[in-house]
Amino acid sequence: MNKFESRYAQSPKEVKQMDTATLRENFLIENIFEANEVNLTLSHFDRYIVGGAMPVDGKLDLPNPSDLKANYFLERRELGIICVGGKAIVTADGQKFELDYKEALYIGRGTKAVSFESVDKNQPAKLYINSAPAHKAYPAKKVSKAEAEIVEMGSPETANHRIINKLLVNSVLQTCQLQMGMTELKSGSVWNTMPAHTHDRRMEAYFYFEVPKGQSICHFMGEPQETRHVWMQNNEAVISPNWSIHAGAGTSNYTFIWGMAGENLDYGDMDHCAITELR
Ligand SMILES: O=C[C@H](O)[C@@H](O)CC(=O)C(=O)O
Numbered sequence: 001m002n003k004f005e006s007r008y009a010q011s012p013k014e015v016k017q018m019d020t021a022t023l024r025e026n027f028l029i030e031n032i033f034e035a036n037e038v039n040l041t042l043s044h045f046d047r048y049i050v051g052g053a054m055p056v057d058g059k060l061d062l063p064n065p066s067d068l069k070a071n072y073f074l075e076r077r078e079l080g081i082i083c084v085g086g087k088a089i090v091t092a093d094g095q096k097f098e099l100d101y102k103e104a105l106y107i108g109r110g111t112k113a114v115s116f117e118s119v120d121k122n123q124p125a126k127l128y129i130n131s132a133p134a135h136k137a138y139p140a141k142k143v144s145k146a147e148a149e150i151v152e153m154g155s156p157e158t159a160n161h162r163i164i165n166k167l168l169v170n171s172v173l174q175t176c177q178l179q180m181g182m183t184e185l186k187s188g189s190v191w192n193t194m195p196a197h198t199h200d201r202r203m204e205a206y207f208y209f210e211v212p213k214g215q216s217i218c219h220f221m222g223e224p225q226e227t228r229h230v231w232m233q234n235n236e237a238v239i240s241p242n243w244s245i246h247a248g249a250g251t252s253n254y255t256f257i258w259g260m261a262g263e264n265l266d267y268g269d270m271d272h273c274a275i276t277e278l279r
């Protein structure tokens with residue numbers, strides 16, 4: 001059975017009081033990929049949806065959760081997909097897109113039927129999904145690294161050398177408020193998003209993958225002067241409120257997908273935190 005979970009938004013005051021289990025219940029998203037299921041979590045932060053589809057035996061349809069009170073999922077929403085498993089076929093109102101590993105697809109508001117299929121059931125597709133409310137219909141478009149805006153950040157000396165692939169962003173295609181991309185850490189580098197930042201005008205979600213077996217990610221969240229950590233495993237996601245930092249250190253290098261929505265489409269609209277001021 002497909003899973004759908006709705007989560008409240010939390011304030012800094014509440015989060016300060018949370019123990020490990022409560023923090024994890026509120027922010028960590030586990031079990032994103034289950035064979036033949038589409039699992040979705042709706043956050044009340046910007047009504048952002050985070051989830052995954054894992055088609056193995058035949059086609060899987062994007063469901064229409066009753067909580068959305070919509071005639072179909074994308075009636076008032078837009079969708080971003082990044083393939084993190086075997087090759088997939090995504091069909092959007094009859095239009096077929098083949099997605100290879102690490103390729104992204106945008107599907108606009110008003111698309112009535114979306115389905116997912118694996119090309120080879122022995123190498124099942126894993127489709128990471130983000131969705132935000134949308135006011136306008138923009139055309140569906142596939143974006144691979146070749147079309148992405150690519151930025152190199154950090155250095156080996158500070159263990160944060162990484163490549164930011166901006167995939168579904170407004171310099172590449174039109175979206176309403178959704179922005180998604182993928183950051184790949186170089187061997188020997190473990191820190192993402194350090195120096196850390198907040199962006200009060202957008203919430204964000206991080207999804208970690210390519211975490212080697214036996215290794216983990218320590219994800220940091222909270223107000224810059226009141227941080228908490230969430231230990232995360234491969235293929236798990238975490239919600240970052242607009243007031244929270246979102247950064248992580250792995251026990252190895254890894255890759256992650258970031259997705260965000262809110263007030264603007266300005267990637268650079270961030271408030272940076274001095275490393276020495278974090279608490
Ligand atoms: O608001 C932007 C996002 O947090 C990420 O794009 C940051 C990131 O991938 C990184 O620095 O490694």
Ligand SMILES: [Zn+2]
Pocket residue numbers: 197198199204246
């Ligand atoms: Zn951010």
